[in-house]
Every structure is written in structure tokens, then in C-alpha cells.
Amino acid sequence: MHTTGMTSPRGVWWKPAHRSEKVWFAIAFAWCMVLFAMMPLWHLKGGQNPTGIRHRVEPADYRARVNEFIAEYQVGDEAGVPVVEPPPGSDVYLVGMMWQWRPILRLQAGAEYTLHLSSVDVNHGFNLYPFNVNFQVVPGYDYGLEVTPTEAGEFHIVCNEFCGVGHHLMVGRVIVYDGPATATAEGTQAAPDGSGDDLITAGGAR
Numbered sequence: 001m002h003t004t005g006m007t008s009p010r011g012v013w014w015k016p017a018h019r020s021e022k023v024w025f026a027i028a029f030a031w032c033m034v035l036f037a038m039m040p041l042w043h044l045k046g047g048q049n050p051t052g053i054r055h056r057v058e059p060a061d062y063r064a065r066v067n068e069f070i071a072e073y074q075v076g077d078e079a080g081v082p083v084v085e086p087p088p089g090s091d092v093y094l095v096g097m098m099w100q101w102r103p104i105l106r107l108q109a110g111a112e113y114t115l116h117l118s119s120v121d122v123n124h125g126f127n128l129y130p131f132n133v134n135f136q137v138v139p140g141y142d143y144g145l146e147v148t149p150t151e152a153g154e155f156h157i158v159c160n161e162f163c164g165v166g167h168h169l170m171v172g173r174v175i176v177y178d179g180p181a182t183a184t185a186e187g188t189q190a191a192p193d194g195s196g197d198d199l200i201t202a203g204g205a206r
């Protein structure tokens with residue numbers, strides 16, 4: 001029958017599904033259950049899907065907190081973006097906005113920090129390049145993660161959530177320096193394997 005927008009096609013939903021369709025449905029459903037089970041499994045066993053501290057926060061308040069953080073620990077400036085070196089063990093505030101990450105962070109290898117992520121406009125995606133470390137950065141939520149940088153070097157933060165015309169320009173930086181703390185924790189430093197599992201250890205809520 002000729003089908004146009006005016007005439008609906010003949011319905012067949014009441015006819016029994018073919019056997020192959022049922023088999024595929026069963027396979028797809030079973031796989032869904034496997035993937036569903038992986039979520040808690042990755043959290044408990046795989047060192048992924050970390051839980052964090054989640055708070056509601058007004059974007060203006062978060063912006064103010066970031067500015068306070070910058071004012072307190074700023075050590076430099078690169079093309080208008082402040083470079084901030086917070087003391088080990090402290091709370092670190094990073095904000096995503098169209099289209100930059102503020103501030104540039106200088107962190108000590110082997111030291112533990114609570115990294116706070118939030119946005120002041122739209123959804124952004126935190127991706128620590130070149131590692132497979134990804135988090136959503138959502139306006140209205142302060143997402144706190146316990147992180148320990150294990151490897152010195154310069155890393156980029158790439159936005160991996162499309163956020164407008166400047167999305168591809170939204171690149172931030174994390175500089176991890178070898179400090180005195182790493183001299184005593186040499187055995188804990190991990191080589192990069194591309195997975196990011198060893199680069200940061202993200203723990204649960206405090």
C-alpha cells in the first residue's frame with residue numbers, strides 16, 4: 001500500500017513475533033543486564049565510576065568560591081588565565097564555562113586533593129587528556145572527587161560535552177610537579193598505560 005503522511009501503514013503489532021526476533025530480544029535484554037551489573041561492579045572492583053561529594057550550588061556562589069580559591073593560591077598568570085598552586089591536601093576548585101577552564105592547576109604528585117568541578121553556564125565534560133578520565137561538569141552541582149595525581153607532567157583538560165561554537169577551544173591545563181612528597185612515595189608512582197586508572201585514584205565521599 002502506498003504510504004503517505006496522511007495514511008498510516010497497516011499495523012502488525014498483534015501478530016506474534018518471529019522466533020529470530022524473540023531470540024535477539026532475549027540477547028539484547030541479557031546484555032543490558034550485564035551492562036547494568038557492570039556499573040556497581042566497576043565501582044566496587046574496577047576503580048571506576050567513583051562516587052563523589054555532590055552538593056547543590058548556585059552558579060554565582062561557585063564562581064565566587066573559585067575566585068576566592070584563585071585569590072588565595074595564585075602563583076602566576078598565562079594569557080589571562082590564573083595559575084594556581086594549592087597546598088597538598090586542600091580543596092581545589094575548577095570551573096568550566098563557555099569556553100575555558102579556570103584556573104590552571106599546579107598539583108604535587110603523590111598528594112591528595114579534593115577536586116571540585118562545576119559549571120557556571122551549560123553542561124561541560126571534564127576529560128583529562130590523554131587519559132581516559134571523564135566527568136560531567138554540571139551547572140548547579142558541585143561535584144567533589146578525591147584525587148591523587150601519580151605522575152608528573154603537563155596534562156590537558158579537554159571539554160568532551162558539546163557546549164557551543166567555542167567547544168573545541170575549551171582546553172585547560174593541569175601541571176603536576178614532583179615535590180618532596182613523591183620522594184617518600186616512589187613505589188606508588190605508576191607508569192601511564194593510557195587507561196588513566198593509575199593516574200588518579202578517585203575515592204568516595206568524606
Ligand code: CUA
Pocket residue numbers: 096097098099123124125159160161162163164166167168170
Ligand atoms: Cu565545554 Cu564543550
